[in-house]
Amino acid sequence: MNDVLPDEAERRLWLEGVVAAWFARYGYRHMRTPLLEHTALFRRAIGESTDIVEKEMYTFTDALNNESLTLRPEATASTVRAAIEHSLLYEGPRRLWYQGPMYRHERPQKGRYREFTQFGAEALGFDGPDVDAELIVMCAALWKELGLEGIRLELNTIGSAEERAAYRADLVRHLEANEARLDADAKRRLHTNPMRVLDSKNPIVQEVAASAPSMMRYLGEASRAHFDGLQRLLHASGIAFEINPRLVRGLDYYNLTVFEWISDRLGAQGTVCGGGRYDGLFAQLGGKPAPGVGFAAGVERLVALLGAPPPTGPSAYLVHQGAGTLEYAFALGEELRAAGFSVVLHAGGGSFKSQMKKADASGAALALIVGEDELKAAAVTVKPLREARPQQQVARAALAARLADFLKGS
Ligand code: HAM
Numbered sequence: 001m002n003d004v005l006p007d008e009a010e011r012r013l014w015l016e017g018v019v020a021a022w023f024a025r026y027g028y029r030h031m032r033t034p035l036l037e038h039t040a041l042f043r044r045a046i047g048e049s050t051d052i053v054e055k056e057m058y059t060f061t062d063a064l065n066n067e068s069l070t071l072r073p074e075a076t077a078s079t080v081r082a083a084i085e086h087s088l089l090y091e092g093p094r095r096l097w098y099q100g101p102m103y104r105h106e107r108p109q110k111g112r113y114r115e116f117t118q119f120g121a122e123a124l125g126f127d128g129p130d131v132d133a134e135l136i137v138m139c140a141a142l143w144k145e146l147g148l149e150g151i152r153l154e155l156n157t158i159g160s161a162e163e164r165a166a167y168r169a170d171l172v173r174h175l176e177a178n179e180a181r182l183d184a185d186a187k188r189r190l191h192t193n194p195m196r197v198l199d200s201k202n203p204i205v206q207e208v209a210a211s212a213p214s215m216m217r218y219l220g221e222a223s224r225a226h227f228d229g230l231q232r233l234l235h236a237s238g239i240a241f242e243i244n245p246r247l248v249r250g251l252d253y254y255n256l257t258v259f260e261w262i263s264d265r266l267g268a269q270g271t272v273c274g275g276g277r278y279d280g281l282f283a284q285l286g287g288k289p290a291p292g293v294g295f296a297a298g299v300e301r302l303v304a305l306l307g308a309p310p311p312t313g314p315s316a317y318l319v320h321q322g323a324g325t326l327e328y329a330f331a332l333g334e335e336l337r338a339a340g341f342s343v344v345l346h347a348g349g350g351s352f353k354s355q356m357k358k359a360d361a362s363g364a365a366l367a368l369i370v371g372e373d374e375l376k377a378a379a380v381t382v383k384p385l386r387e388a389r390p391q392q393q394v395a396r397a398a399l400a401a402r403l404a405d406f407l408k409g410s
Contacts, residue, residue: 047252093125313363
């Protein structure tokens with residue numbers, strides 16, 4: 001879990017603003033759920049034999065009422081729980097989005113943290129595949145808006161629960177026939193979660209996976225039509241993708257569409273966004289059956305891909321020296337802030353020279369200097385700090401109106 005220091009925190013804040021505006025353009029409504037949920041929610045939604053539930057959840061017993069609680073490892077389960085609890089689909093389908101910290105007790109490495117931030121969308125009550133395509137197209141638009149290149153899309157379908165059961169039986173037979181070549185992890189998963197063996201990183205297990213039967217052959221007509229429809233819409237939208245028949249995702253609630261956006265610039269933790277359809281989740285959590293589809297993106301990974309941060313210094317740094325100048329500078333700072341400028345007031349005293357050093361280090365575009373001369377003349381000296389232009393005395397009353405021109409460099 002990391003402290004997020006100002007340089008990074010400001011980039012995140014900026015990204016959050018971009019993300020909120022982008023979701024609004026697609027008609028997604030913002031929603032928030034608690035960081036803590038009953039442990040049973042995640043066990044039921046994400047699946048008992050997933051890595052998350054088996055070994056990554058921060059779970060504890062609330063000593064006051066003996067309830068088992070868990071810090072949320074993701075937000076799809078919470079969103080669906082809330083939708084059921086508040087009858088959110090009563091008046092029809094909903095497009096929702098969220099953002100916030102998630103918690104997984106994973107082995108930390110670059111791009112993988114125990115506290116991390118996701119923003120995500122959940123489209124509830126839509127059968128698709130139109131809305132599946134919409135979610136993917138909107139991700140592509142965001143990468144473009146952020147200037148992120150080289151994020152590729154992998155797509156797969158994992159069919160319906162019944163189709164998957166038939167597939168799973170044949171997959172287990174194939175894996176058993178090749179058991180000698182499986183590693184300990186794959187052997188363990190063979191009987192608990194055999195589909196996860198397909199996305200093993202071990203090259204020998206990968207060979208076994210490559211010769212496994214393909215899910216595509218087990219798809220019924222409706223599943224095939226859903227996948228074809230999605231691909232047609234993606235083609236029509238000019239979205240390039242690769243079908244990865246071994247993409248199964250790490251959570252058990254999925255059916256039909258699954259997808260991941262992957263960057264090759266981030267090393268082992270290159271997946272910046274993942275999602276898919278979860279048509280069984282409402283019923284599984286005790287609600288009226290309703291389809292759902294969504295994604296979540298990892299903020300830390302996206303920020304790592306963003307270019308250099310924009311300059312973050314204030315517009316002006318207020319330097320003051322001499323009797324009565326502090327009061328004058330205080331009032332002037334408030335006046336300029338009310339006019340919309342960011343102004344840092346020098347605090348803590350010190351010589352004129354040391355104050356000018358602080359002004360320079362603050363990254364401010366201008367130093368506003370108030371000495372006893374300025375005080376007498378009801379004026380301020382404006383000194384450009386980033387360009388070789390002469391300083392200039394300006395009447396205090398005219399400063400707010402002229403400051404924008406100074407900042408533009410005229
Ligand atoms: P997920 O694939 O587990 O899906 O996580 C989504 C994204 O969160 C990942 O692609 C990655 O960028 C980021 N992420 C996950 N774990 C970490 C970590 N330990 N450190 C840093 N970043 C991480 C879900 O969470 C689903 N709820 C997505 C979804 C929404 N499916 C349908 N609706």
